[in-house]
Amino acid sequence: MLALLTRDLRLATRAGGGFGLGVAFFLILCTLVPFGVGADTSALRPIAPGILWLGALLACLLSLDRIFALDHEDGSLDLLATAPLPLEGTVAIKALAHWITTGLPLIAAAPLFGLLLHLPAEAMPWLVISLLIGTPALSMLGAFGAAITVGLRRGGLLLSLLVLPLYIPTLIFGTELIRRAVASGDPTTPLVFLAGITAGVVALIPFAAAAALRVNLR
Secondary structure (H helix, E strand, O other), X not given: OHHHHHHHHHHHHHOOOOHXXXXXXXXXXXXXXXXXXXXXXXHHHHHHHHHHHHHHHHHHHOOOOHHHHHHHHHOHHHHHHOOOOOHHHHHXXXXXXXXXXXXXXXXXXHHHHXXXXXXXXXXXXXXXXXXXXXXXXXXXXXXXXXXXXXOOOOHHHHHHHHHHHHHHHHHHHHHHHHHHHHOOOOOHHHHHHHHHHHHHHHHHHHXXXXXXXXXXXX
């Protein structure tokens, strides 16, 4: 499992969809929003939680098609399907590699982007916490979409259409958590729901994604 994780991290970095792409997209979005709505703090602060979470969601979406595509192209996916490691474990490892190369850099850079959108300092820890809890669900759901569309020509658009509706609950509760922190409210309820969604996704999606892969490899 460790060897597979290391291999996927190297492939993600070499393929150009690794550590820098998502952060660069996130930075561009957070830089352009003030130009679109104005740099006034009163205009940016109410929409900052939604913009930050939407940016993280779209940044995660950029490299989803690479989760299984490279292995399918060179035949490695067929070998992984017959390896001693269960296919469910392979899906989980690949989703973890995607989160490390995409989610973790976004989490590390999020406070800086929060400053660009005038997010209050007291909400910064909750921004990091919400992304730390919620982004694993984005990567795992993305692995499910990638498993369904693996082998399809121009499957990137179909992948986006499949995955985006599944991202909505995570987006809602992640945004609400930060919004309550900004308003000095109690973020416990959205935090619990966000953690519950991630726990359910991590527990169930590997089996669904593995089943989709088995169908596509027949």
